[in-house]
Amino acid sequence: xxxxxxxxxxxxxxxxxxxxxxxxxxxxxxxxxxxxxxxxxxxxxxxxxxxxxxxxxxxxxxxxxxxxxxxxxxxxxxxxxxxxxxxxxx
Numbered sequence: 001x002x003x004x005x006x007x008x009x010x011x012x013x014x015x016x017x018x019x020x021x022x023x024x025x026x027x028x029x030x031x032x033x034x035x036x037x038x039x040x041x042x043x044x045x046x047x048x049x050x051x052x053x054x055x056x057x058x059x060x061x062x063x064x065x066x067x068x069x070x071x072x073x074x075x076x077x078x079x080x081x082x083x084x085x086x087x088x089x090x
Contacts (some may be wrong), residue, residue, distance in 0.1 A: 003072070004045065004072060004076065005042075005045070005049040005069070005072040005073050005075070005076050006042065006043055006044060006045035006049075008064070008068065008069055008072050009042055009043045009058070009062075009069070010043040010044070012058075012062040012063075012064045013039075013043060013062065015062075016061075016062050016063065018061075018062070019036070020036035020039040020040055020043075021036045023036075023039055023058070023061060023062075024036050024038075024039055026057075026061045027054070027057055027058070027061070030053075030054075030057040030060075032053075032054055032057060034054075048076065048077060049072070049073030049074075049076055049077060050073065052070055052073075055069045055070045055073055056070075
């Protein structure tokens with residue numbers, strides 16, 4: 001799966017045919033206090049990607065690769081100048 005963090009998350013949610021409320025309830029079982037509004041903002045790119053732990057839980061709930069989701073999250077969290085430097089040296 002490729003794309004931005006929000007695209008990956010939106011596609012996974014759509015593919016699993018789960019409501020944001022269902023996902024929020026599932027996340028509560030992992031100890032996260034979240035709601036459908038926060039999940040909507042995540043899937044629409046309105047807020048920064050979730051933490052590693054929440055991404056692990058989302059990946060489990062949505063049956064997707066947690067490493068891919070976390071990599072997409074880091075790509076968006078890393079300042080552009082640092083990301084460009086990484087691309088130069090790798």
